[in-house]
Amino acid sequence: VSARVRPRAPRPSSWRSPLRGPWLTSALGVVLLAGLPLVFITGLLSNAAYNPWLNGNVALQGRARSPLDFYLFTWPAHPAWLYAVNQGIHVSLGLALIPAIVVKQWSVMPRFVARPTFRSPAHALERLSLVFLVGGTFFEIVTGLLFEEYWVPFHFDFTAAHYYGAWVFFGALLLHTALKLPKMRESLRTRGSLARVLRTDLEHTVPEPPEDPASTPDSLVPSAPTSPTMSRRALLGATAAGSALLGVQGVAQDIGGPVRSLAFLLPRGSDAGTGPNDFPVNGTYASIGLPLDTILKWRLRISGPDGSSLEFTRGELRSRFPQHTYRLPLSCREGWSTTQPWRGVRLADLAAAVGVHGSPAVYVEALDGGTATLAANQVSAEQSLLALDVNGVPISLDHGYPARVIVPDEIAVNCLKWVSSMTFAPVIDT
Amino acid sequence: MSRVGRFYGAQPLHLLASVVSFAIVAGGVAGWFQAGSDPLAIVIWALGATFVFEWILLPLVWALDQIAFGPQWRRAPAGPAAPDRPGAPPPRANRAYVRVPALLSVLLLIVFAPLIFSADRPEFEATTGIVAPDYLARWLLATAAMFVVSAVSYALSLRRVRARK
Numbered sequence: 120v121s122a123r124v125r126p127r128a129p130r131p132s133s134w135r136s137p138l139r140g141p142w143l144t145s146a147l148g149v150v151l152l153a154g155l156p157l158v159f160i161t162g163l164l165s166n167a168a169y170n171p172w173l174n175g176n177v178a179l180q181g182r183a184r185s186p187l188d189f190y191l192f193t194w195p196a197h198p199a200w201l202y203a204v205n206q207g208i209h210v211s212l213g214l215a216l217i218p219a220i221v222v223k224q225w226s227v228m229p230r231f232v233a234r235p236t237f238r239s240p241a242h243a244l245e246r247l248s249l250v251f252l253v254g255g256t257f258f259e260i261v262t263g264l265l266f267e268e269y270w271v272p273f274h275f276d277f278t279a280a281h282y283y284g285a286w287v288f289f290g291a292l293l294l295h296t297a298l299k300l301p302k303m304r305e306s307l308r309t310r311g312s313l314a315r316v317l318r319t320d321l322e323h324t325v326p327e328p329p330e331d332p333a334s335t336p337d338s339l340v341p342s343a344p345t346s347p348t349m350s351r352r353a354l355l356g357a358t359a360a361g362s363a364l365l366g367v368q369g370v371a372q373d374i375g376g377p378v379r380s381l382a383f384l385l386p387r388g389s390d391a392g393t394g395p396n397d398f399p400v401n402g403t404y405a406s407i408g409l410p411l412d413t414i415l416k417w418r419l420r421i422s423g424p425d426g427s428s429l430e431f432t433r434g435e436l437r438s439r440f441p442q443h444t445y446r447l448p449l450s451c452r453e454g455w456s457t458t459q460p461w462r463g464v465r466l467a468d469l470a471a472a473v474g475v476h477g478s479p480a481v482y483v484e485a486l487d488g489g490t491a492t493l494a495a496n497q498v499s500a501e502q503s504l505l506a507l508d509v510n511g512v513p514i515s516l517d518h519g520y521p522a523r524v525i526v527p528d529e530i531a532v533n534c535l536k537w538v539s540s541m542t543f544a545p546v547i548d549t
Numbered sequence: 550m551s552r553v554g555r556f557y558g559a560q561p562l563h564l565l566a567s568v569v570s571f572a573i574v575a576g577g578v579a580g581w582f583q584a585g586s587d588p589l590a591i592v593i594w595a596l597g598a599t600f601v602f603e604w605i606l607l608p609l610v611w612a613l614d615q616i617a618f619g620p621q622w623r624r625a626p627a628g629p630a631a632p633d634r635p636g637a638p639p640p641r642a643n644r645a646y647v648r649v650p651a652l653l654s655v656l657l658l659i660v661f662a663p664l665i666f667s668a669d670r671p672e673f674e675a676t677t678g679i680v681a682p683d684y685l686a687r688w689l690l691a692t693a694a695m696f697v698v699s700a701v702s703y704a705l706s707l708r709r710v711r712a713r714k
Binding site for chain 2: 182183185186187188214217218221224225228231238239240241242244245248250251253254255257258260261262264265268269270273274275279280282283284285286287288289290291293294297298321348349350353356357360361364365383384385386387389391399400401402403405406517
């Protein structure tokens with residue numbers, strides 16, 4: 120008895136845009152292939168800037184270490200602007216690539232619903248990998264944007280989730296790149312040129328030439344194209360304009376100063392005012408619920424490894440230690456930055472006061488419960504300060520009065536505000 | 550290709566690349582679970598973000614775009630053939646000048662939605678120390694500005710066309 124298999128007539132595809140085709144997808148692919156690895160690497164570097172293996176630093180706090188938590192070097196303390204540039208690239212480029220990702224997704228939409236679902240085990244693996252590629256990409260975009268915009272409706276730690284999400288994305292990107300690179304190069308070489316696309320207006324826009332159905336059963340070139348409603352150059356131009364609109368926001372909040380207001384749709388596009396302390400705050404004094412009495416009775420406690428300790432008031436810190444002023448950027452992992460002249464006591468001088476010479480590390484605790492460990496190279500850096508003043512006046516409560524740490528090239532979250540104690544030791548490790 | 554290769558459907562190198570790739574992906578997923586704080590929520594967010602984007606937002610924007618600017622506009626009102634190219638259809642009003650600013654406006658709306666729709670968000674002030682500016686107004690202004698820029702460039706292109714005649 121022969122099974123009656125009704126041959127299915129090929130349905131005319133419902134994907135009919137004449138712009139779709141391997142050239143368009145490849146052109147967008149080149150942009151993403153250049154940009155996405157840079158976002159990934161600057162993200163890894165941003166994580167390294169926490170010096171995550173050191174006790175009390177936010178990135179690894181309370182978590183077991185996984186094989187993907189590897190650190191090849193201690194974060195440098197020079198040049199002072201390095202972290203600001205790294206994080207500016209991470210956030211700005213991440214923002215700017217969103218339109219290219221969206222349009223590339225649109226360009227391959229027919230593939231999502233292609234039948235048969237898989238033709239071979241190899242094809243099944245590829246499609247499974249795409250779930251992780253697309254899922255990882257959108258997880259990174261959405262968590263990054265929500266974090267950037269101070270709305271965190273999810274109940275997991277952003278830092279860890281965004282870090283491991285990047286590895287999910289990157290692992291899948293490696294396979295996708297390896298499999299698609301030959302096709303991308305061939306399409307760009309043989310199916311068109313950017314110069315020609317940029318010269319072609321709407322009336323002369325035609326579908327890409329069809330592909331051989333034997334070698335490419337699920338071609339992106341539509342079998343029954345409609346007439347175009349937009350030229351390819353208009354689509355690419357609109358994508359580039361979207362990238363510029365988003366990217367400028369990120370660049371402006373990182374450069375700050377006169378261009379800060381160009382980041383008009385990001386929280387750090389607004390300045391608080393023109394006073395000496397009116398530069399961006401992350402976490403106000405009001406939000407930590409600290410009684411003013413605690414501030415008034417404040418004394419800094421510094422200790423050495425042998426348990427000896429000293430206490431100083433703000434006045435004593437000023438009178439007993441040489442005061443130094445350095446213009447240093449305060450650079451947040453959110454990709455914004457603000458450079459101010461900070462004045463205070465060198466961390467190395469504080470270490471020497473409790474008899475720790477050479478290059479000690481320091482474990483810092485703050486009145487709001489914050490903790491951070493600064494590595495030896497950061498403590499010994501000439502410009503590393505316990506800042507008491509900024510712009511010639513005492514730092515404000517919101518900026519960490521009575522005293523805050525400022526270290527060149529360090530992620531702001533490790534430069535604690537409202538510092539209460541500092542413990543110096545030759546080596547501090549978890 | 551060997552029998553195994555025929556069954557698998559690709560070169561052995563493909564399998565090797567897949568193994569390396571999935572090992573890294575698995576490391577990332579394991580990291581999520583190891584990170585402690587409710588891994589299920591992370592997985593839901595990863596799938597949810599993809600689903601909402603790919604199957605709701607993208608088709609929605611695409612459908613709205615088609616309704617507003619789709620092929621039904623093709624049938625431009627009949628007119629005399631352009632004098633410089635006899636027989637060619639008359640030039641159509643280029644809807645890109647409306648469509649591009651509209652799409653860019655939607656892009657800004659989606660990307661900055663948490664701020665644009667954040668009428669009452671005390672955590673913004675607690676974090677930044679400043680009262681949240683009216684991001685809805687800023688978005689509307691940006692939208693208006695993009696349409697103005699587009700209108701001006703359309704006017705300039707019309708003048709260029711007329712100057713050529």
